[in-house]
Amino acid sequence: MTIVLTPYWINGVQKLKVAQSPKPKRGLVPPVLDESVHALRCLSQLRSKDKSIEKYIYLSALKEQDPNMFYKLCLENMSEFTPIIYTPTVGDACLQYSHIYRRPEGLFISIKDKGKIREVISNWPRIDEARISVVTDGSRILGLGDLGVNGMPISIGKLSLYIAGAGIRPESTIPICLDLGTNTQKYLDDPLYLGLRQTRVPEQEMTEFMDEFMHEMSVAFPKLMIQFEVLHSTLATLALIDWRLIYALSFRKDFSTDNAFRYLERYRNKYPVFNDDIQGTGAVVLSGFLNAAKLSSAASGQPLTSHRILFFGAGSAGVGVAQQLMSFFTLQGFSKEEARRRIWLVDSQGLVFNARGRLAEHKKYFSRDDYNGAPMTNLVEIIKYVKPTALLGLSTITGAFTADVIQTMASINARPIIFPLSNPVRLSECSFADAVQYTSGSVLFASGSPFPDQEFRGTTLYPGQGNNMYIFPGLGLAAILGRVSSVTDSMVEASSLGLADSLTAEERAQGLLYPRIERIREISAQIAKAVIRAAQRDGVDRNESLRAMKDDDLVRLIRRKMWTP
């Protein structure tokens, strides 16, 4: 009897599959190697590690050596695995990527490849299989600033969640990191840094590069959907690394339009593409907000139309979420203009209002025209002025929601909605423990990264995790199965409503704002169904065979199409 070795590919790395022969050759495996016992062995090895980054390294190796085991364990232990393979630990993996790097995984395309991107892409081993790619330029990962080529782990991590969460076939995924330089001096000085030793290229050059990249990707991979993970503005990232430059460039910075918005607008009607930080985050927050607003209104006796939302942080995530939350009000019958007036933004200069002076393009829509006073920078004062029912943090400012801020929210709301959404955990605007303590347990809470449950007056309170990881797997699966030509606003809204509706009666009874992550496949199937229906309504579905299917049959088909380890 022989062992047959068949080559296959995972994320661009060739592996050899050992054929399941009835009995392996004597001596080539230990005498007793039972798969279920081996699963326990892997878990025990994982749990024996004290540091989360060591757990990350262990799981990366497991994924390479035994992808089936990795994804099986991941699916069975979602709440234990996601904080390791995704936020917060993936943030540390990015920060240390050039130091912990062991083997190539994914596709690196650098500015030096401009003019010959086709050649680089054609080196990808499984061109025909490719269906989904997460593309980052490392310019702002999880609020960690400009990481350059160290951003690759976010593409890898998000794709692992596509595979685990929605059953995308592993060989259909392509993690991509674009190396357009970095403005972080620490990396440029680091002898181990894996990227180009140059500062970020000017905007014009980046746009030429991006146009070529998008075109070549669409030619090489006609069935591929691309998820952008930021693609930030050069000037904004400069500001993150050198405070002296903020002053030097502040005039120009005010005029810079965030690249994340610019590239999304540039490509969204031409290719199947979406920006996770803008649209995925918007969708996940709308979903949690819908559930929180109902609980808040039930406690206050005020109608859903009475909500007022204050955003602390007005970057790509903050404004993306604000745009999506307009749907909350339009769903209640408001006009767009009425919805816009329910939203206030705060950035690093304080309340965003017209009379303040020049504003970055993406902030203008929500800038207030009904305030003409002195600049307002103190968050407690701003809360007293706006009287929000909800405070959402997308600022990367650790602890910005102080006891004072939280207590002020509690003093004007029976059940204040407080969502500190910045990642990773150490950048969160407040912890769940503080939010519970300073609101005497009345808070409706969701954070970007996970926090532990809290015991309060004999009851267990559960934090929500308002993270785009709930949205993108289902949205991506829908895009693949529906073979969509573009990702429309209604599809993003449908993903959000699909998620909001996916809570079970038991989850609602426990006061949860999001479903338990352990049910991610079920949730992704529901989201995918809702998104495919929206794509059909918008006429962007190229797989017309799904149109006539009944909802139940469509969900069954989606589930059948999911890859299972």
Ligand SMILES: NC(=O)C1=CN([C@@H]2O[C@H](COP(=O)(O)OP(=O)(O)OC[C@H]3O[C@@H](n4cnc5c(N)ncnc54)[C@H](OP(=O)(O)O)[C@@H]3O)[C@@H](O)[C@H]2O)C=CC1
């Ligand atoms: N939960 C989730 O699923 C997601 C969470 N996020 C998180 O959101 C955070 C922000 O991301 P992103 O929008 O891309 O980042 P940006 O850098 O684009 O935006 C940050 C925003 O915060 C503002 N800000 C900075 N300092 C202060 C301050 N002292 N007071 C008030 N506002 C301040 C900035 O102001 P200014 O405009 O003046 O510079 C800017 O508007 C990150 O931590 C990220 O991890 C992002 C995506 C998904």
Ligand SMILES: CC(=O)C(=O)O
């Ligand atoms: C979750 C995510 O995409 C972010 O924090 O950037």
Ligand SMILES: [Mg+2]
């Ligand atoms: Mg992100």
